[in-house]
Amino acid sequence: MSEIGFGKHDHSACISGALEAAEQVCSAQGLRLTKGRRRVLEILVQEHRAMGAYDILAVLSDEGFGAQPPVVYRALEFLVSNGFAHKIEKLNAYVACSHPQEGDHAPVFLICKSCGIVAEGDAPKRKSDLQQQAQESGFVIETTVMEAEGLCPTCVPGGEA
Amino acid sequence: MSEIGFGKHDHSACISGALEAAEQVCSAQGLRLTKGRRRVLEILVQEHRAMGAYDILAVLSDEGFGAQPPVVYRALEFLVSNGFAHKIEKLNAYVACSHPQEGDHAPVFLICKSCGIVAEGDAPKRKSDLQQQAQESGFVIETTVMEAEGLCPTCVPGGEA
């Protein structure tokens, strides 16, 4: 067991679950989860934290995979555009999606400045702040970035009593 | 007159207003709006769009200001941390604040993929999506990033009738 979303979870089940979910979604949508793409997703899920592209590249490089930037950026492009991973803009880093089976979603991230943990929240049920803002002006949203930086319950002084 | 926030405005008044506001806030808070910092803010307000650090650097360089990256990054650091400008994380670019006189705020940005305009919305009155997420888990927010990418009213097909 380890931390995720500020709570405990069964990480080995989490890994196999994420990979299986990706397999299923890909076969259902005619996408190709190739060896390299699968391996990058696996690394992200295993590490279970936001990783820079070059962090991932270093892991791949220790395994005989091609170790040039385009290798990892292409894999990330595939994973992000198909919802298996997300980019954390504030960190220029990437993280495996916490619920890839839920299809297209507008994730919300909480980033701890102290321990570096990144928790993916559920999209808000109500109309989001951005949607509200957009509607008032006639703007049509395609993608959203919602990230907060601060201290997680474990790192906040006096927190986690 | 030109576009801002998807509406018309008096740009020359807008420029002088922003500079004056910055002057006032600085003198009120003992901050030093030095020549270089002031010029960078001026450039951002004049251009009235999101600019990369090196775009700004190019302008400065044509004026005999020091033309090394730290010059502009230091000025931006000052402007952003004091609320006179914002960084658009999705674009790795910077924009002058639309209402610097309002002090600390959690801005919301709408970014048009077609024309590149960036509109700064007001922070939501209600508890924000991120605050809601955070409260549920005991996370303490220090800063937020809320950005949407899509099409502005002018660029959306059939929009702006």
Added chain:
DNA sequence: AAGTGAAATGTTATACTATATCAAGACGAA
């Protein structure tokens, strides 16, 4: 099984974004 076109990968090079470091100058307070 062979042919075809599209998608994916290999590889090299380069562009873009940002910070570290240390020396020198400007500024205000004592």
Added chain:
DNA sequence: TTCGTCTTGATATAGTATAACATTTCACTT
């Protein structure tokens, strides 16, 4: 004036991401 601090100058380097083109793999047709 002297001190300490903030700011600037200048050089180098770190970190993030994409362009471009050759080659291979794959699904699909013939």
